[in-house]
Every structure is written in structure tokens, then in C-alpha cells.
Amino acid sequence: MFWEKERETMDRKSLENLQVELLRENIDYAYKNVPFYKKKFDEYGITKESIKTIEDIKKLPFTTKIDFRDNYPFGLLARPMKEIVRIHSSSGTTGKPTVVAYTKKDLKTWADLVARIAKAAGVTDEDIVQIAFGYGLFTGGFGLHYGLENIGAAIIPASSGNTKRQVMLMQDYGATVLVCTPSYALYIAEVAKNMGIDPKKDLKLRIGMFGAEPWSEQMRRKIEESLNIKAYDNYGLSEIIGPGVAGECEEQNGMHIAEDHFIAEVIDPETEEPVKPGEYGELVITTLTKEALPVFRYRTRDITKLDYSTCKCGRTSVRMSKPIGRTDDMLIIRGVNVFPSQIEEVLFNIEGVSPHYQIIVDRKGALDTVTILVEANANLFFDEMKKQKQLLDRINDELKTTLGIDVDVKLVEPNSIERSEGKAKRIIDKRKF
Amino acid sequence: MEYEKYKIPQISVFIENKKGRFYNTTRVLKEAGVNIRAMSLADTMDFGILRFVVDKPEKAYESLLENNFIVKLNDVMAVAIKDECGGLSDLLKTISDLDLNIEYMYTFVNNLDKKAVMLFKFEDIDLAIEKLLKAGTELLDKDYFTKI
Numbered sequence: 001m002f003w004e005k006e007r008e009t010m011d012r013k014s015l016e017n018l019q020v021e022l023l024r025e026n027i028d029y030a031y032k033n034v035p036f037y038k039k040k041f042d043e044y045g046i047t048k049e050s051i052k053t054i055e056d057i058k059k060l061p062f063t064t065k066i067d068f069r070d071n072y073p074f075g076l077l078a079r080p081m082k083e084i085v086r087i088h089s090s091s092g093t094t095g096k097p098t099v100v101a102y103t104k105k106d107l108k109t110w111a112d113l114v115a116r117i118a119k120a121a122g123v124t125d126e127d128i129v130q131i132a133f134g135y136g137l138f139t140g141g142f143g144l145h146y147g148l149e150n151i152g153a154a155i156i157p158a159s160s161g162n163t164k165r166q167v168m169l170m171q172d173y174g175a176t177v178l179v180c181t182p183s184y185a186l187y188i189a190e191v192a193k194n195m196g197i198d199p200k201k202d203l204k205l206r207i208g209m210f211g212a213e214p215w216s217e218q219m220r221r222k223i224e225e226s227l228n229i230k231a232y233d234n235y236g237l238s239e240i241i242g243p244g245v246a247g248e249c250e251e252q253n254g255m256h257i258a259e260d261h262f263i264a265e266v267i268d269p270e271t272e273e274p275v276k277p278g279e280y281g282e283l284v285i286t287t288l289t290k291e292a293l294p295v296f297r298y299r300t301r302d303i304t305k306l307d308y309s310t311c312k313c314g315r316t317s318v319r320m321s322k323p324i325g326r327t328d329d330m331l332i333i334r335g336v337n338v339f340p341s342q343i344e345e346v347l348f349n350i351e352g353v354s355p356h357y358q359i360i361v362d363r364k365g366a367l368d369t370v371t372i373l374v375e376a377n378a379n380l381f382f383d384e385m386k387k388q389k390q391l392l393d394r395i396n397d398e399l400k401t402t403l404g405i406d407v408d409v410k411l412v413e414p415n416s417i418e419r420s421e422g423k424a425k426r427i428i429d430k431r432k433f
Numbered sequence: 434m435e436y437e438k439y440k441i442p443q444i445s446v447f448i449e450n451k452k453g454r455f456y457n458t459t460r461v462l463k464e465a466g467v468n469i470r471a472m473s474l475a476d477t478m479d480f481g482i483l484r485f486v487v488d489k490p491e492k493a494y495e496s497l498l499e500n501n502f503i504v505k506l507n508d509v510m511a512v513a514i515k516d517e518c519g520g521l522s523d524l525l526k527t528i529s530d531l532d533l534n535i536e537y538m539y540t541f542v543n544n545l546d547k548k549a550v551m552l553f554k555f556e557d558i559d560l561a562i563e564k565l566l567k568a569g570t571e572l573l574d575k576d577y578f579t580k581i
Contacts, residue, residue: 376447376480376503377503378503378504378505381445381447381503381505382505383443383445383482383484383505383507383554384536384537384554385475385477385482385536385537386536388477410479410480411447411449411479411480412449412480413447413448413449413451413454413503414501414503415501416449
């Protein structure tokens with residue numbers, strides 16, 4: 001299903017022409033309205049004339065989170081406060097938060113982008129949608145809210161937390177769509193089970209729209225099984241607009257990027273050069289239609305790859321794979337790059353492994369150690385030590401094959417790993433550098 | 434099958450090496466009115482396995498499950514030997530001669546009938562029952578543990 005079919009199925013040639021045209025205008029617009037970009041573009045000798053083809057985007061300098069911090073709070077805005085109607089920001093757990101703002105037109109764009117990904121996932125105006133993202137400064141709650149309202153779905157703005165109540169609302173109001181982080185979806189499933197609720201019989205859920213943190217295909221299967229739904233991934237970040245930048249269609253084979261609003265590139269984070277087509281690298285996004293906060297070549301720090309092959313759904317836009325991690329949560333262990341998602345993938349492929357795990361990185365002497373805590377259950381526990389050891393050895397071996405380093409898997413008691421109502425805390429790095 | 438009565442249900446519980454975990458397990462059994470007849474605690478580097486033979490195995494299993502313990506029910510064998518010097522050694526010689534593989538074993542002494550009871554987990558319990566009966570070893574049946 002489509003929201004703006006003409007835009008979503010535009011042939012690639014016209015799409016590229018549109019991108020070039022919008023990019024040229026946007027350079028002009030930012031130059032005139034944002035002193036930061038005027039200075040930067042002067043420094044690099046950039047004008048709208050620098051852009052003739054889409055490849056010319058490489059001439060533009062990158063924008064990073066540091067630029068947001070340096071211009072805190074409103075230095076990057078291209079419109080006066082009179083025209084701003086909404087402000088969101090990051091949690092700012094490490095220093096000053098990242099602030100973003102929207103004009104009325106931006107909010108309209110955003111609501112249309114979210115409507116697109118909701119339609120793509122099969123949500124209709126008949127659906128009852130429970131939004132279990134926090135409503136507040138975080139873009140997830142309000143972003144999904146207005147987008148889903150846009151398509152005419154009935155919204156239960158449950159916000160995050162109070163999981164038993166979430167389950168009750170879901171059951172009593174007959175929610176058909178759940179919106180939250182994938183880790184919270186699993187937690188909700190677990191709480192529902194403990195409350196004696198069988199999702200197949202007692203709930204009407206059919207679709208899940210999950211985002212705001214990286215998750216694996218295996219995790220998707222676990223969620224789909226435990227809640228009896230189809231689980232769709234979506235992608236966004238507040239610096240760009242929030243959720244709605246990209247989302248999966250019913251084919252579930254990558255997230256379609258709204259290329260009539262954004263230009264996506266994938267670069268090698270070290271060399272800053274484009275990767276070969278289809279290779280993993282850091283996603284870089286340029287906005288084309290944002291009024292309040294135009295952003296050029298923003299370093300998302302998310303590691304993904306792009307797929308330009310045609311999709312059965314009819315959309316012509318490029319698809320990004322599930323991000324396998326972030327450049328800044330990549331762990332360097334004994335010199336080897338390790339993404340937590342790789343560990344998750346191995347664990348979930350082992351029959352009976354519970355979805356709750358935690359990775360603890362420490363340093364003993366000069367050597368990094370990785371301990372992976374996995375919650376035990378009846379499938380993982382054997383009365384005979386021999387069988388127990390065989391299972392743990394198998395998990396350790398598979399992890400070693402995938403990661404290239406030795407890790408130590410330890411079984412812990414059920415429910416001993418902290419549950420999250422937002423983004424899961426998977427890694428504890430105790431090393432001191 | 435007549436061998437079935439010699440299969441003694443045993444409860445195994447996964448416990449993390451943390452303060453109070455052992456106590457919590459026994460507390461659940463106490464509250465369920467279950468009497469522990471024999472037990473052993475095996476420890477590994479990270480976690481322990483508590484094994485019990487009790488008077489009401491089903492009750493014990495269910496109450497532990499209800500309290501979110503990771504628990505398994507499996508069968509062991511109980512062999513009675515004389516509580517005197519050389520009793521165990523003679524039994525182990527028999528087991529060794531019969532070529533039976535022991536996974537683990539533990540013991541309890543019942544002062545009432547002057548018997549020592551050895552609990553065995555064999556790799557193949559049916560084979561062990563057959564061979565030990567033939568060798569004239571005294572096997573205890575389930576009832577021995579359910580009567581108080």
C-alpha cells in the first residue's frame with residue numbers, strides 16, 4: 001500500500017533529476033539563511049553551480065553531531081523562531097543535547113513520511129495503533145503519532161513504561177498495531193506471557209512497527225513468533241527529521257529511503273570515500289526539503305548498506321539494510337572490530353537461547369575480555385555437566401567463528417538481566433582507557 | 434515395565450552462584466510441604482546444580498517452576514549397601530565389572546534400617562537396572578522415598 005504513490009514509484013531518472021534540482025536550491029537556501037553553512041560553503045567554494053549531477057554531492061563538506069553541539073541550541077536553524085512550531089532534542093546523556101526544530105511545513109512533511117512507512121507496512125485507517133514510544137523530547141512518540149493519525153488510524157498514545165498496563169490496554173482496546181523499540185516489544189511479549197495472556201487468542205495485534213535501535217533478523221523472528229505479528233523495521237534520526245526517513249514494505253527486505261526528501265550515501269568512516277556498491281559503511285544523509293533545519297551530508301554513524309535492485313512492491317527507492325551497529329558502539333576487542341549485532345545473530349541462531357543477553361567487556365592485564373551473559377532456561381540447562389558443557393562450548397565456538405575472538409558465555413538466572421522499556425542496554429564496557 | 438519402579442525421580446535446579454539462591458530453593462520446597470530425602474550440590478565456575486530426591490517429586494517440580502526456577506525432572510537409581518567398611522568399594526567394583534558409565538553419584542545414610550543408599554545417574558538407566566539386578570544388587574524402588 002502507498003501513501004504518495006506517484007512520489008514513491010517515480011522512475012529513477014526523474015528521481016535523480018529531482019534530487020539534483022532540490023539539492024541546488026537547498027544549497028542556496030542554507031547559504032542565505034544559516035551563517036554556519038555560509039561560512040562552510042565559502043571555505044569549500046560551494047555554490048549551487050557546484051552541483052551538476054548527483055555525484056557532485058561529494059564536493060560538499062560533512063556535517064556531524066559536533067556541529068550541532070557547537071551551534072547549540074538554535075545556531076543551525078534557517079527560519080526565525082516565529083516560524084518554528086516544534087522543538088525536539090536528544091536525551092543529551094553525554095553533554096549538551098542535540099536540538100532540532102520544525103516549521104509547519106516540516107511537520108507536514110514528517111507526518112507524510114511516517115504515513116508512507118506505515119502504509120508500506122500494511123497499516124490502514126481501520127487499525128488501532130498502540131504507541132509505546134516515549135512521548136516527549138524524543139522524536140519517536142510524536143513522529144509516529146502524527147504520521148499514523150495522518151492515515152486515519154485510531155491511536156492509543158500509551159507512551160512507554162508500565163508494561164502490565166500496556167498489555168491490558170492492548171487487550172481491552174484491541175490494538176492491532178504496536179509501535180515501540182524491538183527490545184521493548186520482546187519485553188511486552190514476556191510480560192504478557194507471565195500475565196497468562198496468549199497473543200494468538202487474547203490479542204488482536206497483527207503488525208509491529210519497530211525502530212530506534214538496531215536489531216537482527218533473528219530478533220525479528222522471535223518477536224513475530226512471540227506476539228503473533230509481522231514485525232517491520234523503520235529508520236530515522238532526529239537530526240534528519242526523526243522516524244520516517246526509511247521503512248520496510250511488506251517484502252521485509254530492506255528499508256525504502258524516501259529519496260525525494262533525502263539523499264543517502266554510504267561511506268567508509270575512516271577514508272570518508274564512498275564504499276563499493278552493496279558494501280557496509282556509514283550512512284550519510286542530506287535533507288532536500290527541510291525548512292527549519294537543512295542538513296548536508298550528515299554523518300549518521302549508523303553502519304548499513306544500500307540495495308538499488310528493484311523491489312517487488314513497486315517502490316523505486318533505494319533500500320538500506322538493517323543497521324548492523326553504530327560507528328560509536330563498534331567494540332574494538334583485541335584489535336578486532338566487533339558489533340553487538342553480530343553477537344546477537346549468533347545467539348539467536350542457537351535453539352532455545354533467550355532474547356535477553358548482555359555483553360560485558362573488561363580488561364585483565366593487557367588483554368580485553370568479553371563475557372556474554374545469557375539467561376538460562378529449561379532448554380539451556382542440563383542435569384548432566386557433560387551436556388551442559390557441550391552446549392556452552394558450541395555457543396563459544398560459533399561466536400569465535402563469527403567474531404574471530406574468544407568470548408566467554410555464562411548462563412545466568414532468568415530475569416536477572418535488566419529489562420528495558422526503551423533502548424536496551426546490551427553492552428557494559430568496564431575497560432578504562 | 435517392572436524396571437520403572439526403580440527409576441527414582443530426581444529434581445535438578447539451576448542456581449547461579451549468588452547469595453541466598455540455595456536457601457530460596459529450599460524455602461520453596463518447605464512452603465510446598467516437600468521433604469528432601471537426599472540431595473547434592475554440584476558447582477561449576479559460574480553456576481551450580483542442585484539435585485534432590487524428595488517425597489513428592491511432582492509437587493516439588495511444579496512449585497519450583499511456579500517460582501521461576503529452571504528445573505528438570507530426571508531419573509536416577511538408588512542402590513542400598515551395607516553401612517559398613519568396604520560396602521561402597523564392593524558396589525563400585527560390581528559397577529566397574531559390568532562396564533556401566535556413571536555420570537554422577539551421591540549418597541545418604543538412613544539410620545532407621547542401617548543402610549547406606551547410593552544414588553546414581555547412569556548414562557543408560559535401563560541397562561544399568563538390568564545388569565545390576567542380574568548381579569544381585571539391592572535396588573530401592575520409588576516407594577522407599579515417598580514413605581516418610
